[in-house]
Amino acid sequence: MAEHDRPDGDDDEQPEAKGAAEPDEETAEFRGDRPGHEAEPGARQVPPAELLEKARGLCEELVRFFPLGQMPSIRARHDEETVFLQIEGDGSGLLIGKKGQTLDALQYLLQRMVNRNVSNRMRVELDTENYRSRRRSQLSALARKVADEVRASGRAQALEPMSPTERRLVHLALRDMPDVVTESEGAPPERYVVIRPRAGQPQDDSAED
Numbered sequence: 001m002a003e004h005d006r007p008d009g010d011d012d013e014q015p016e017a018k019g020a021a022e023p024d025e026e027t028a029e030f031r032g033d034r035p036g037h038e039a040e041p042g043a044r045q046v047p048p049a050e051l052l053e054k055a056r057g058l059c060e061e062l063v064r065f066f067p068l069g070q071m072p073s074i075r076a077r078h079d080e081e082t083v084f085l086q087i088e089g090d091g092s093g094l095l096i097g098k099k100g101q102t103l104d105a106l107q108y109l110l111q112r113m114v115n116r117n118v119s120n121r122m123r124v125e126l127d128t129e130n131y132r133s134r135r136r137s138q139l140s141a142l143a144r145k146v147a148d149e150v151r152a153s154g155r156a157q158a159l160e161p162m163s164p165t166e167r168r169l170v171h172l173a174l175r176d177m178p179d180v181v182t183e184s185e186g187a188p189p190e191r192y193v194v195i196r197p198r199a200g201q202p203q204d205d206s207a208e209d
Contacts, residue, residue: 043119048078051122055083055114059126062106063087066094078122083114087128096131103131104165136169143173146195147180156196161186167193 046054056076063072072089087095096103107126115121125132146157159170170193171182183194 040117043117045120046118048080048083048120048122051114051118052076052078052083055085055110055124058110058113059085059087059106062109063095068092068094072128082123082125085110085124085126087126092128095128099163100131100135100165101163103128104163135166139166139169140173143170143193143195147174147177150180150195150197154197156194158185159193159195161190161192164191167191 053076056074059074059076060071063074068089068091070090072087072092075086075088077084094102095106097105103126107124110126111124114124127133142159146159150157162170167184171184174180174182174195179198181196181198183196184191185194186192
């Protein structure tokens with residue numbers, strides 16, 4: 001995959017320099033809050049279990065601002081570098097918003113608040129009603145479908161504008177496909193992914209625009 005979205009200096013978690021975070025990324029991977037970045041002055045080491053409880057408590061506070069009627073439950077777990085929060089309850093779909101924008105914004109806020117004055121920063125992944133996994137499956141299927149069309153026609157295709165989170169999922173879905181490359185183009189919020197034939201692949205010029 002062509003690397004067009006990698007912030008300068010962000011070397012962590014870039015498998016084979018593919019599907020990397022983007023310079024304008026504001027939701028999925030937070031450049032200033034990622035493990036491996038220099039800690040801010042006064043930051044301290046915090047046990048992951050403590051960060052998990054901090055994330056759960058902050059999530060509860062944010063959710064109270066939404067008219068959900070009954071307070072939903074929040075399931076939380078963590079691995080070595082990510083805190084996973086799952087909101088469960090009636091009406092929790094309100095937290096998703098159009099194309100996941102509300103969920104992304106909440107995730108961003110939690111990420112910043114959880115990692116404040118923390119040297120061992122962790123990611124926060126927020127989900128409800130399995131939106132993340134459903135959307136991931138949808139985007140992967142779309143990316144593969146368009147990639148097949150690009151291979152057949154030899155012509156690049158642009159996808160609709162997407163959030164940084166969703167563009168990264170498209171990059172990752174196609175990173176191992178040998179005959180296409182992906183690039184992000186345009187300016188936020190209209191930034192989009194273009195799927196192109198890899199250089200050297202034969203092109204079918206008989207197809208009409």
